[in-house]
Amino acid sequence: MLLEFAENTIIAKIEEILKSSLDLIKYNIEKSIDSSDGNVYIVFSKASNYVVKIYDNPLHANRLVRLHTFLVSKGLSVPTIIYSNCSNVIPLHT
Secondary structure: OHHHHHHHHHHHHHHHHHHHHHOOOOEEEEEOOOOOOOOEEEEEEOOOEEEEEOOOOHHHHHHHHHHHHHHHHOOOOOOOOEEEOOOOEEEOOO
């Protein structure tokens, strides 16, 4: 029951971020069964699909953002990151 509550809370937060940052109206969110950490969700929409990864360690998340920035600076094609700290959504690259 507690796990289901946490799952519903996570999905509700993902929905809030999607509506405010991507203006998505119709979509489906599924937890990825392929994730080894259980922190990956897939968002399916008509226009595109998105991967949502949830981190509870800000240091780890910031390292991944820096790695993303480095890869972009080297001209590699990498997905856009939408960075959220539970209330603020900041698109890093468009």
